[in-house]
Amino acid sequence: MRTSLRGAVAMTAAVLAPFLMAVALLPLRTSLTHTNLALLFVVVVVAVSALGKPLAGALAALSAAAWFDFFHTEPYQSFHIHDRADAETAVLLLLVGLAVSQLAARARVLRRVAVSDAEHLERLHATSRLVRSGDCSADELVERIREDLVEVLDLRGCRFVHGSTPAGGPLPRLEPDGSLRVEGWIWDLDRQGWPDGETELWAVAHGHCQGVFMMTPVPGVGPASPEARLVAVDLAGLAALALDGQKDLVQP
Template structure:
């Protein structure tokens, strides 16, 4: 239900309809309700719309609520005019508080998404670290990381190539940036390029192999996700490095 309400058309309709609906419900009791109480109830509606919808929906709800308050609950009634200074102040505060609430609600949703995303990324890194220490084969860790990269970067596919470099594909760098030849690619805006992208693995400072990433057209993995991908590749490289070390050096 919440996912449906956060969509553009649905949230826009709710932003206009909710204050109007509440105003219609309260209208028969207009002579018995203080205008400040009506304003508080309208603010509650704005909060609900802002919490479920987008920032713009909260702003539209705030404007609609202020207009409803003016039109239905201030004299002269059914006109966009306010005769009392106290009602004018209440309408102004209703609008300002509603706009502020919509901004705060949007920020709270962003922080919630960031917190969930960070927890997911940390879990990926932790699970891979545990696997690289306990797996009987480093290749098991590599296959695990390959699956993680597909999910994390929204890839069509991913393969691991062991040994020497071949060709000059686009490359995901340790800082999360993407380069094609000597040219920087705007991955933050465009996502990964529509071609294979290599993610190199190193162990003890030496090149071991690479993951070849097959991007999905239109997917735009965040820089944070790309940095996590680099970290996962480093863990796979460390696991493979154990295969290169002599038994007496372990």
């Protein structure tokens, strides 16, 4: 709900903010060069791009170029441009606005990924410290790690099956390198997303499978980042070590 509201606000701002800027600059259109006016419109595009998705930034760039043309190039109150230099400025405003909107969107994605990766690593470190401390039972650790996997991989659900691989046909399996193994298929997890049904994540310690996390993804939601999947593999490994009763993990 929050995301959709923010997106609606960004789209509204993409249309209205350049228009309001164009109107506010009317008293200055004869005292400022068209290049300086265009730079002010770029500031508006950057502000809108920081709010929403790339589509909002692109729409803001189109709106800025249109209202710059309508209010600040001759003939005024017309979308025609007589002067070639003004036409070039309007085109450059559009192109720069589009480029800036995409860069801003990319920066938001990178910032979000960095924050998520830091949170996942902190989760892994906290669980590792808990394993070494010996303050809870193996079953309690497995339950905690099951909950961690739901958060890290953004799953709909996850259950743990003790022992070796569960009965039944081969299921998709998350491999130690974060890739997905699907029998009979070459599966590109990043491009194709999670397969339907459950996916296995083996809890392996010293070459022995102590159990399997049976993960159910949210339909229509893309896979977690490769870094998040590697954290998930390490969490499963911690569960296996706890179940294997590794006494050397307990601090003296």
